[in-house]
Amino acid sequence: MKDPNNPNRGLDRRDLIKGVAVAALGFAAGVHGSSSVSAQEGVQHELPIVTHWSNEAKAFEYMASDQPNYRVPATQEKYQPGTSYYYYRQGDQNFLPDLNKYVGMNFSIRAVSEKQVMALAGRVAKATGVDLKFYRPDAFTKRNAPARLKEAPGYVQVVHGKIIRTGEDDPGCLATFFLPPNWRSDAPEGTYPIITVGHYDLNEHVFMPTPNGRGDAFGSMVAKSGIEGRTGAIGVIWNGGGAWATYTSNPRAFRQFGKIIDYAAEELGGNRHCVMATGNSRSGLTAVKMASNPLDLDYTMKFISAGSFASNPDNKELSFSTTYPKQLMNLCRMTGFHDSWKPGWRYPATDGVHVRAEDVNRKALINSHLIGKDVFEAAGYVQSGRENANPEWNPFSDKMMDGILDAGTSVFLEVRTNDILPHFNHLEYANKLEEKMKAKGEVRLHVDYIARAGHAWRRTPQGGFPLNEKLWEALLQFVDPNEPKGPLLEPGKGYYQIDRKSRRFEKVELIDGMHPFAMDMPIGIMRGDTITLVCTGEPGTTYRVELNPVEGLDAPGFKASGEIAADTTMRGVSLIDVPLDQPLGKYRYRLWIKKPGQAEKELDQRHTLSGGEAFMEIWDEKSADEIVSGDFVWRKLYLPILPRRLGPVIWGFSEY
Structure with missing residues (x-):
């Protein structure tokens, strides 16, 4: 193994530094036209980009750059309950996640090409007029040690893949x-x-284009922070403690973040009491949790911007239903077993009879302390060390929210209805945080509610992303001496919708001043399962639903009704059991709502996700016996029949 403390061994020993000239790029039209900094000719990246994985060693190797094979393909054989259907592998062995043991903790699961490096640097230079140079992780270790970094070079220096x-x-x-x-x-x-x-994975998150990657945004913000008289800022992209199987909920992840801030402050000159975070989905959850700082580590979070982020373990049965089918795949990723999405699944005790040719000589792994536990107990332990997530470290807990309040953090949130992840959790989090801030007498929270957006990032008419733009606006107050000082955001709420045809986000004015109604519902379900209808909206709103068979199908229909709760959840839930003898086929949804003080009205096809009629299909429960992997359930069963034009959405209605 190579010495991670010698900054020159990566150059001399493996001769892996390859010069890549980056052509001088002019300023993007209308962007920083008066800057005195121009793109530099001859910036040379240190290549190849590391993964810290060696296929020859079949293991972690510092400074190696291979791409690991980390997945076990789902079997095509008939499903056998109790068999160990491993989801991950590491080297030539199967791999099971456990507490503080995840996929890709200190190595990346994505190799990066020279073309990708050049593309990222080119995008940053085009947007800012400032070049960007990638260094391998041994280019800088600590202050006063030999280093390859330059003093005020006029371009962004990126030390990539530090452990x-x-x-x-x-x-x-x-x-x-x-x-x-x-x-x-x-x-x-x-x-x-x-x-x-x-x-998730570091290389993927750094090098993929915006919005899926963050290298563009962070490279550009850091570039702009250090030109035109600004003082400069340090950007950090990290893997949250692992590429897969973790949601940054384990105690070690909080300490790792604290060490990242220590390193940025002590060795690079960063300000530990002026930290900001952003993210969407898992990275949004990471931002919220690190802002909560439950271990009271030595840093202060000034600002966060986050979207589609909150998960509430107290709502696990709702969150992991067929209404949100991608969550079934996520159960497999957390437990490490392809079949853990199945009702009644228990953590297996042995490898059973499941032996495939490709598994010969692979080690059969079992976490004995999890044997017999159900999927939520197993996933809860893997994530946080308890059979259920640590209640104190639940983002909804008083301890976590008080951490944000005590730090004086300003919070910008995007709550998007009909999300592939349960948006009702996001709404409840925003409402509870606002309630606590009001009780303390200072609201530093802005929430934008976006109808029909699902998991998609909101774009402005100019093509920007508010999650990034709000972070930059907050950062400007600390790096630009000419920027007026004041609150880091304007408290309040905004309402938007996404246009089905153009996919543009449009600001809307609430017709009646009441919170918009939205319903999530399954697009397909097996007989014997439960139809889970989850609604959010103005407290006191009542709703009723009918599911009637389509023409030509002789079958009884279903009915349900409910009311939106008058608390921070602003949620209504209706459950309908599907009998095992229910005729197979399509059923048509109809929905009526009655908001307080108004007459009842039907939300017709103009209010569905697709703009057409809303159907649900009932499938033969025996077909599930032939399906092993939650990946198949999401990718092959549900994803092809969900509306694609709007992006990553599930099935449902939306008032706006």
Whole structure:
């Protein structure tokens, strides 16, 4: 194994530094036209980009750059309950996640090509007029040690793939540090604000284009932070403690983030008391949790922007129903077994009779302390060390929310209805946080509610992304001496909808001043399962639903009704059991709502996700016996029949 503390061995020993000239790029039209900084000719990236994985060694290897094969394909054989259908592999062995043991903790599962590096650097240069240079992780270790970084070079220096550890027993997490073009190695601690994001695999999150990746946004923000008289900021992209199987809920992940901030402050001149975070989906959840800082580590979160982020373990039965079928796949990723989505699944005790040719000589792994536990108990332990998520570290807990309040953090949230992840959790989080801020006498929260958007990032008419733009606006107050100082955001609420044809996001004015009604519902279900209808809207709104067979299908229909709760959940739930003898086929949804003080009205096909009639299909329950993997359930069964034009959405109605 190579020495991670010698900054020159990556160059001399493997001769892996390859010069890649980046052509000088002019300023993008209308962007920083008066800047005195221009793109530099001859910037050379240090290649190849590391993964820290060696296929020859079939294991982690510092500074290696291979792409691991980390997945076990789902079997095509007939399903056999109790068999160990492993989801992951590592090297030549099957792999099971456990507490503090996840896929891709200190290595990346994605190799990166030279073309991808050049493309990212080119996009940043085009947007800002500032070049970007990637360094391998040994280019800088600590202050006053030999280093390959330059003093105030006029371009963004990116130290990629650093391994950050909390102690000897920690394999570490991965982090990439973006340094402003005016960065100096002798800058004292407290000089540069720190912006952060923690998602899944590091290489994927750094190099994929916006919005799926964050290298573009962070490279551009860091570039702009250190030109035109601004003081500069440090950007950090990290993997949240692992590429897969973790949602940054384990105690070690909080400490890893604390060590990342320590490193940025002590070695790079960052300001640990001016930290900001952003994210969407898992990275949004990471931002919220790190802002809560339950271990009271030495940093202060000034601002976060997050979307589609909240998960509430108290709502697990609702959150992991067929109404949200991607969640069934997520159960497999958390437990490490393809079949853990199945009702009644228990953590297996042995490898059973499941032996395939490709598994010969692969080690059969079992976490004995989890044998016999149900899927939620197993997933809860893997995530946080308890059979259910640590209640104190639930983002909805008083402890976690009080951490945000005590730090004085300003919070910008996007809540998007009909999301592939349960949006009702996001809404409840926003409402509860607002309630606590009001009780304390200072609301530093802005929430934008977006109808029909699902998991898609909101774009402005100019093509920007508000989650990024709000972060930049907040950062400007700390790096630009000419920027007026004031609140980091304007408290309040905004309402938007996505146009089905153009996919543009449009601001809407509420017709009646009441919160918009939305319903999530399954698009398909097996006989014997339960139809789960989840609604959000103005408290006191009543609703009723009919599911009637289509013409030509001789079958009884279903009915349900309910009311939106007058509490922070603003939620209504209706459950309908589907009999095992229910005729197979399609059933048509109809929905009526009655908001307080108004007459009842039907939300017709103009209010569905697709703009057409809403149907649900009932499938033969025996067909589930032939399906092993939750991946198949999501990708092959549900995804093809969900509306695609709007992006990552589930089935449902929306008032707006």
